[in-house]
Amino acid sequence: MSTTLSHDEADHDARRARQWLAGQARGGAVSRAELIELAAAMSALAAAADDRGPVALAADPVGVDPGIVKPLPAELLTPVESNAEMRWEAMAGQGYMVPNDRFFVRNHTHTPRLDADTWRLRLFGDGLRGTPTRDAPVEFGYADLRALPAVELPALVECAGNGRHFFAAQQDTPVSGLQWRLGGVGVARWRGVPLATVLRHAGLTADAVDVMPEGLDPPYVTGGVDLGRVRRPLPIGKALDDVLLAYEMNGAPLPADHGFPVRVVVPGWIGISSVKWVGPMEVSTTPLFSPWNTRLYRMFGPGHPGDGGPADVQSVKSAFELPWDARLAAGVETTLTGRSWSGAGPIDRVEVDTGDGWHPATLVEADRGGPWQRWSTRWCPPTAGRWTLRARAVDVTGRVQPDRAGFNDLGYHFDGVIRHPVTAV
Ligand code: MTE
Secondary structure, eight states: SSOOOOHHHHHHHHHHHHHHHHTOOOOSSSHHHHHHHHTHHHHHHHHHOOOOGGGGTTTTTTTTOOTSSSSSOTEEEETTEEEEOGGGGTTOOOHHHHHHHHGBBBSSSSSOOOOOTEEEEEEEEEEEEOOOSSSSSEEEEEEHHHHSSOEEEEEEEEOOTTTTTTHHHHEEEEOOOOOSSSOEEEEEEEEEEHHHHHHHHHHTTTTHHHHHHHSSOOOOOETTTEEEBBBEEEEEETTTTEEEEEEEEEEOOOOOOGGTOOEEEEBBBOOOGGOOOEEEEESSSSSSSHHHHHHSBBOOBBBBOOOOOOOOBBBOOEEEEETTTEEOOTOOOEEEEEEEOOOOOOEEEEEEEESSSSEEEEEEGTTTTSSEEEEEEEEEOOOSSEEEEEEEEEETTBOOOOOOOOOOTOOOOOOOOOOOOEEEO
């Protein structure tokens, strides 16, 4: 396992596309005809497509969403259609990990209730010796996975659309889709078996190129089109590097909403790669496609002529651990805390502006090199009134948060500096 994040999705994606055009790739459960149609219509679809909750759940009353199993106390989580966003103030005074009770939930449909005793991971495809089929796969039960050597690692999971709300709120360029503020992100300690171990036990061949985990939640229907079960291919290089089949989250069995009994965790990659409730898994010697790497989770729009490639590496972001419109005491010094993160690597430095220019924030040394970075700064609101707080980070690769995020039609990777309003009283 490498210590740096591997980000070869864009290269691999370009290779996939070339092989597809040459007739050497398949779309898994999506037919080739559908894929050709999807490609032809990609730009048009992108404008209309959104990744909101399924049509079937859209009529459910807001806040009474039956799709999530865990309680959604208003002080920890905010429901967003079939999903729940973490409230940033709920992280103040917490440790490095996001506790399971407040970890955000992103469900395309709803949380399935699965039984660990009957659950099976089902691997199939010509990338395994003997080419097992979907109907006669190589199977692993829950106990089989638990019996294999385990690995535990902290990893960040973030929705590619995290921050989308600010395209409208800060930049006047609204985009459809889930209107996340900044709470579609979390870091947890995941324990499980390296996917590499399982693939090798299953008989991985030297010429396998793609692995496609598929969720056992209901098929996703959007705009009247049934896209099938959530699935997204991973290049074999990443699959063999640091990907985990996780069965524990922060020391507890994986909660139902986060993928019980087993989910994929893909460090550094957009949240959709970390398929929850994984069941079938195709291993292929030819590149694979699904709607989640063709019409969704791609960069479309003015700055991305044609098709700007997959929305792969998460952007750099910073959040204050404060309520939106927080009330602070005027003339009283207070400690402002927050966290910054980037998909490309650890955070190098963070600056905060409370109204008199940018100043370095103090970083928690113990977090150095980890998936996100806690920081703090002291501030005394000089007078009563409205103030705007800003934080910006630079990661170790030099990526910096701009004042304004680059627009794309589906509203991915908002990285602009957030203007966080507070009132001093
Ligand atoms: N896996 C399945 N099977 N179904 C889903 O809806 N959502 C994905 C991913 N895995 C999803 C899934 C998305 S978009 C994200 S951001 C993460 O799960 C969220 O993980 P969490 O709900 O545990 O926070």
